[in-house]
Amino acid sequence: MNLTLTHLFAILPLIIVGITVVVVMLSAAWRRHHFLNATLTVIGLNLALASVVWVYFAGQGAVAPDLASSAVGFPTLVTPLVMIDGYALFYMALILVAALACSTLANAYLEGLDEHREEFYLLLLSSTMGAMLLVSSIHMVSLFLGLELMSVALYGMAAYTFKRRVSLESGIKYMVLSAVASSFLLFGMALLYAAYGTLEFASLGLRLVFEDSVGIWTLIGVGMMVIGLGFKLSIVPFHMWTPDVYEGAPAPVSAFLATVSKVAVFAVLVRFMIMSPTFDTKLHTVIAVLAALSMIVGNLLALGQTNLKRLLGYSSIAHLGYLLSAVVALRAGVTDGGGELSFTGQLVLETTGIYLATYVLTTLGAFGVVTLVSSPSRGQDVAQLHHFRGLFWRRPYLAVILTFMMLSLAGIPMTAGFIGKFYVLALNMNEELWWLAGTVVLGSAIGLYYYLRVMVSLYLAEPGEIQRDAAHDWGQRSGGVMVLIAALLTLLFGIYPQPLIDLVQAASPVGY
């Protein structure tokens, strides 16, 4: 191992988050002070975000130490495990933004707890670090390491308000089922290692390319990895945990789960499929079927749902289904004859980036409103639809924001969600995946119903009894500001998506 300063600079975001974990741990051990630790967390995350930007710009033009052949960007291979390239940095930034948003939301939420508020930030930071490792991993080991670091911290976060039975239950459910999924993932990796003797994505890809027909063990290995990752993405039929965990976990944790973990896992899945392509129609047909099932089943399950957190959970199943069609489009690889990035490859990367970014923004906004209404935490979260009845007459701006987020989730024009959905449809059309495109349309049509239902309830007459409500000055609190920014960005990218598209185009993975 030959670590130079260049390498250390490249993984600066990871290092900063790691240091923040230690600092927050020491600070909490020294003195329990909620505000101080929250501030330290936010500072650390902001520094990490700044370092991501710095690495991107400072690295540009610098000669890549290990991959001298690549001319685009500044890919830096740090040990065989971690690759810092535009792709990794973009998703790191996305993860950091989402983590920041979640910690601001958690700050207000945790005020309602009597004790042990500070450890939450430790878990959040650790989980964020795992997610960041995940998006920069090009090796099975770092993949598994990142996934577990992220997930284990998440179990704790889901069960954080353990005095509530549902919260504890959701943590345990998530942990046990995750263990099952991880075993599938590990088994898949093992099968691939047995077949090829390597754990690196790139060399695995090289071996796969030279194989005439894909062997049965390879197929099962890749399939099992898809199953393991599919669980984290809550792809049907591995989705069963989603609504229970979303509902039981504290609202900021649900937001974290729905954004950070989904982004990280999906990003690494796409990278794996790009670097180690398996050109087998069977595999891609199976993935396409899983995608279609997710779209339909997710939306159908949400139809009668009256709990907003569960509803968002079901909706995330459907959304990941839409997004999974991007993986199906990888069936022919991302390069054209000359080794350059093909149009399809470009489109897949853009779709993934834009859809995830818009989905993160929208989900943060939606969960943000739920959190604001539920903060500070007192027993159950306020997530039943009847709690939100007539919200418009009490907190008009919050209601408008939630309306807007629902529109974005439904993919109505003028919202960021529309741009994402447009990309998914364009990709399906380009790949001539007609029936999948049809399923996207069908799923969206079903989805519109329950998104509209939420909107309608916001504007109904207020119920007589007194409800818990967001604080009057929510707009001046950090969480409220975050929700406002999310809403404004959703609107901005809905009307003028070019900056986002430019950003995503700059974030291509190594070699392309």
Next chain:
Amino acid sequence: MNLLFLVTLFPLLGAVLLACFRRMPVNLAAIIGVGSMGLAALTTAWLGLAFFAADQTPYVQHLWNWVAVGDFRLGFDYRLDGLSLTMLGVITGVGFLIHLFASWYMREDLKDQTGYLYTRFFCYMNLFVFSMLVLVLGDNLMLMFLGWEGVGLCSYLLIGYYYRGEANAWAAFKAFIITRVGDVFLAIGMFLIWVQFGTLDIQTILIEAPSVLAEGALLTEVTALMLLGGAVGKSAQLPLQTWLADAMAGPTPVSALIHAATMVTAGVYLIARTHVLFELAPFTLELVGVIGMVTLLVAGFSALAQTDIKRVLAYSTMSQIGYMFLALGVQAYDAAIFHLMIHAFFKALLFLASGSVIIACHHEQNIFKMGGLAKQIPLAYACFLVGGAALAALPIVTAGFYSKDEILWLSFASGHTVLWLGALFGAFMTSVYTFRMIFVVFHGKANLHAHAPQGIAHHLPLVVLMVLSTFVGALITPPLAGVLPELEIDAGHATQIAVEVLAAIVAIVGVGIAAGLFLGRRRLMTSLVESEQGGRVWRFLHSAFGFDTLYDRLFVKPYLLVARLHRVDWIDALINLFPGLAKLANYGLSASQNGQMRGYAATFVLGATIVVAALVLG
């Protein structure tokens, strides 16, 4: 010349201001509403000077690209030429006077109708003027259509200004829906033009028309016919005329501005603007004349039996526009536009004066409940005399004589004898019903006590319009040379004088007959109306030939019947199947979400097994 955009900007700004600050004081609202029109009128005057200084060369102002999709390009272009300048003058000049009058009238009217916003009225009025200006200035059909729809909307809004009265709302609906029928035709006409020409630019169309369209071919006729459909709807000509009389539900200045002086002439403008297309479609051109003649006769007869002062004027408007259509039909375009301008003067005068009378008589509109008002409100009487004389085209002194007799003469000289006879009879009718109204309202026994209105905002517009309705107005010659072709006439001067004298005699005879029938005790008319046959005829005329009933039976009732038949919608039932299915699936799937972890794990493993099996076996 490059100030052209200002003429539309002022009214638009006025409308926006009035819409934004709805609760502003009445005086300020009047200043903004009337002032914007005044500025627009001044701009027009400046434009007129510049236009004549530049030897009447047409000027096109490109403001911005409106639509640019593939080959479909539309500019937001204004075109100033003789025709649009004439229209501009009428719209802003007469429009300003009407706005000024309205600032007085609405103040009086709102004393009795409380709860309506003064600003809203002027906002709509300014918006209307803006739309109308866009209509006449637009250099392509699409921009013209924008203005066209804009005036339709404002007309709807203003007819229903007193929206709490149900009849007003229905009248507004009626006007909107019937003109919409015409607009659909116009839109189809535009589609046809786009298909054939590949452009909507009016000048290009006019230049290319002879080479693109075959003269008299079916498609050419249909294209022209569709444009005519639009014109007929907007200008309240047969068969889409029924809305105009009901449109009188709006405040009187609205009737003056929209339903007399400007908007209803949009159809005339459209046909004059696209006259080349109509010349290539001889049948349709002939139809234009025939529609004009039939309308002027129908409206003339209907006006004879009206009791509401505004409805009399409404029918007279219809018939005067009939004259313009007739003139267009015989290709006497400049005569049509000339009459359009003169008509704007005297009809605005008559409507404003009738507004003055209505206010003076405490909102009484039935002419038979008035009577003997000549002494009580002399100014209104003078206005009615001058305006009525112009409407009836009494010779030499009135403006209407010059414009209408030109139409009569040109229809005779171009060999359309039937049209000429119809128009001549119409002229006779016109003077009968006009002076019937004047004699009934201002002479005879005084039935009520009127108070004479005061104020410069009331007097000034009336006086100016009065002057313009005399031969002074006829001295204004619209600069139409180069825009519209002149009609070649080979008849002699002596014949012309003979025809004009005949028309003059007809008009005077009409006045005489009206005097005989309606001055004094009106015994003959009373006994006629009270007889069984006469009553039937009177009711038939009063209902304007029963068109409303006819359309009700022909269109409205069947439509409602079809609607009722579709109350139980089987297509809906079919479509509702899918939500039902979705709901069913939702129940089924929700049952699986039972919270039992062993179930979840089992599902996971089962799913994984199926996936792996599919990969291995598939």
